[in-house]
Amino acid sequence: MGAHALHRDLAELAAAARTALVREIDASGAWAADPAWRAAFEAVPRHLFVPYYYVGVMGGYERRWGESRDPRTREKWVRGAYADAPLATRLRDGELLSSSSQPSLMAMMLAELRVRDGDRVLEIGAGTGYNAALLAHRLGDDRVTTVDLEPEITEAARRHLAAAGYHPVVVTGDGARGVPERAPFDRIIATCTLASVPTAWLAQCRPGARILSPLATGLIVLTVRDAGHAEGRFLHTPAYFVPLRGAGRPDEESADLEGLPRRARESELFRFLLALSRGSLEPQEAYALWEREGQPSRERYGITVGADREWAWLDDPEGPYAWPLR
Incomplete structure (x- = not known):
């Protein structure tokens, strides 16, 4: 040809x-x-x-x-x-x-x-x-x-x-x-x-x-x-992408899930909470919150970016569940 x-x-x-x-x-x-x-x-x-x-x-x-x-x-x-x-x-x-x-x-x-x-x-x-x-x-x-x-x-x-x-x-x-x-x-x-x-x-x-x-x-x-x-x-959907290279590159950490119930270890939504609250919640603390709040979907989480700080939250930016991102 x-x-x-x-x-x-x-x-x-x-x-x-x-x-x-x-x-x-x-x-x-x-x-x-x-x-x-x-x-x-x-x-x-x-x-x-x-x-x-x-x-x-x-x-x-x-x-x-x-x-x-x-x-x-x-x-x-x-x-x-x-x-x-x-x-x-x-x-x-x-x-x-x-x-x-x-x-x-x-x-x-x-x-x-x-x-x-x-x-x-x-x-x-x-x-x-x-x-x-x-x-x-x-x-x-x-x-x-x-x-x-x-x-x-x-x-x-x-x-x-x-x-x-x-x-x-x-x-x-x-x-x-x-x-x-x-x-x-x-x-x-x-x-x-x-x-x-x-x-x-x-x-x-x-x-x-x-x-x-x-x-x-x-x-x-x-x-x-x-x-x-x-x-x-x-948004509701999961998403996995190559990390940003340069000044804003994410820290790569993996949480120890030993001792948690299998439904949490295998839950994509629970792992999302762990990733979002990285370093602020121990896995057992995250699991307790996750169960207490009815295994929340992604749409219940949000982020607020301010001039001097940035935080993730569940349900309400000024509510009881908030974790610093920087």
Whole structure:
């Protein structure tokens, strides 16, 4: 098969796989809050953003290439590129540096961002560039800024975006510090897990801006009042992302759950409480609270960011259950 025929075959495979992915996301209800995102997922070719990716094979990793002349390998690679699953895309010394998130989770996060025409959006964590392309398709290149600490990641993101026909602003820098030269922003979305919400972001937001970020295995949505205050609650869904690299990198700790009942040890919601209250509650204290409050769902938890402190809470920012984040 010649190069032209190979390219045409790959494009046809990708179009069919993209249609199937959109149907799957549709069925999941992920973009119910803002169905306009459907058009972006229909248009943006994910396979151009994952020219290679890694999938677990016998404890190791296997690489699949879309350029293979073997039609079965090519088809398998394209199906994987458009699977509703996260793809590891960059590893260093066994550490995951970058990935392409599960598309239905991306769709849900983008829908919950609740963008409006004309909004300026800052993305923390460029990754492959796929999420920035979805934002650029919806809002326009000049309205989207994406930042990452690793030059090799931002360089690759720029290449992928250009190949797909998108040119948002890609910045190499510490996402915890934001991108002040591109401010003010109406929306900030992070695609990496935080330990706390950087106050620098608030100062770069317009009043009423919305911040959506992974934190403590959940997704927090904050409304910014001004440069010194933001507050909001968690969404219902669990979320696991690569940690933010740089000044705001989360501490990595694992709690000793020995002695706790199995239902707590195996409960994703209990582990969320442990992660959110890290260091403030011993596992036994957290378990007692969790049982006393009826094993609360994520939506009952929230975060308040002030000029001089930041805290997580259950039910009420000024209530009895609150834990410092910084």
